[in-house]
Amino acid sequence: MTSALGIQAERPLLRTSGALLLGGLILNAAVTMLFHPAGAEDVHEEIFAEYAASDTWEWVHFGQLAGVLVALGGLLVLHQVLRSRTSTLSAFAAAMTVATAAVWAALQAVDGIALKQAVDAWVAADEGSRSFRFADAETVRWTEWGLQSYMRVLLGATLLLFGAAILSSHLLAAWTGWIAALAGLLSLVVGLDVSYSGLDSGFQQVASPAFQVLMLAFAIGVVVAARGRVSESSRS
Numbered sequence: 001m002t003s004a005l006g007i008q009a010e011r012p013l014l015r016t017s018g019a020l021l022l023g024g025l026i027l028n029a030a031v032t033m034l035f036h037p038a039g040a041e042d043v044h045e046e047i048f049a050e051y052a053a054s055d056t057w058e059w060v061h062f063g064q065l066a067g068v069l070v071a072l073g074g075l076l077v078l079h080q081v082l083r084s085r086t087s088t089l090s091a092f093a094a095a096m097t098v099a100t101a102a103v104w105a106a107l108q109a110v111d112g113i114a115l116k117q118a119v120d121a122w123v124a125a126d127e128g129s130r131s132f133r134f135a136d137a138e139t140v141r142w143t144e145w146g147l148q149s150y151m152r153v154l155l156g157a158t159l160l161l162f163g164a165a166i167l168s169s170h171l172l173a174a175w176t177g178w179i180a181a182l183a184g185l186l187s188l189v190v191g192l193d194v195s196y197s198g199l200d201s202g203f204q205q206v207a208s209p210a211f212q213v214l215m216l217a218f219a220i221g222v223v224v225a226a227r228g229r230v231s232e233s234s235r236s
Contacts, residue, residue, distance in 0.1 A: 010081050010171070014226035017077040021219035024071025029212065031063035041200035048137055051116060052123040061112025065105060071219075072101045075162060078222065082162075085169035093161035100154040107147040115140045145194055152191030159184030159218075173228075176221030183214035 037050040037057075051057060079094040118140045122133035163181030166172045190207050197203070 011226060013077055013081045014222060017074045017081065018219060018223035018226050020074030020077060021071050021222055022074075022216075024067045024069070024074060025212075025215055025219055026067075027070065028064050028067030031060055031067060035060045035063075042198040044138055044141065045134075048119040048122060048134075048141075052119040054116075057116045058112055061108050065108040065112070068104050069101055071215075072097050072104075074219070074222070075158065078162065081171060082165045082169050085171060086165045089161055089165040089168060093158060093165055096154060096158040096161055100151060100158050103147060103151040103154055107144065107151050110140060110147055111144050115144060145198060148199065149191045149195040152187050152194060154191075156184045156186070156188030156191060159187060172225040173221060176218060176225065179214055179218045179221060183211055183218060186211045186214065 035056050037047075037054050039047045039050050041047055054060075075097045076094055079090050079097070082090040082093075115137065118133070118137035122130065122137045125133040159180045161184075163177045163179075163184060166177030166180060167174060186207055190204055190211065193201055193203050193207075
């Protein structure tokens with residue numbers, strides 16, 4: 001049984017982790033749903049025209065960058081809680097979190113800045129150079145596919161490792177660990193699908209919302225664990 005001193009140390013860390021996870025997920029979802037242009041993502045002439053018409057494209061992607069980095073920060077704080085019980089698994093999970101953050105930042109730079117510049121140049125081009133500009137924009141888009149694929153694979157591995165660490169440490173409810181692992185597996189499969197199918201497959205239309213629900217449930221699980229630690233402490 002965790003000592004009273006250990007519980008006291010875990011409480012603020014779990015509260016911080018849960019707050020960062022929930023806050024980051026909500027920020028990213030709000031910015032994406034309210035302001036990000038949507039459409040047939042792999043019908044490039046159609047979607048590129050929507051992107052070019054967007055006046056909010058750059059700051060929306062900075063918002064997405066911030067939201068996901070805040071949520072990943074919540075995982076790094078969770079590592080601080082888990083490392084006393086499962087140091088190796090937790091360390092690998094933290095390392096994968098950092099790798100995921102790096103690829104996510106690169107993805108947002110390509111999607112939020114490079115692609116916007118490319119589609120703007122395509123829309124503004126004269127007839128003689130329009131096809132070349134469109135080819136440039138597609139090349140940037142395919143680079144985005146690659147980064148999106150690898151980011152989701154890395155995020156999946158991160159969540160699988162955190163799920164395993166939670167299950168082996170017994171510091172959080174077992175269902176929290178299983179949800180993290182399931183979300184990780186789903187992210188891995190989506191990442192592989194992106195590499196073959198692009199950004200708008202039928203599988204992704206089902207899997208992506210399911211992943212978001214699982215991540216929200218995982219964040220709530222961390223918040224619940226923090227409240228549980230408060231109860232344990234009051235009984236100590």
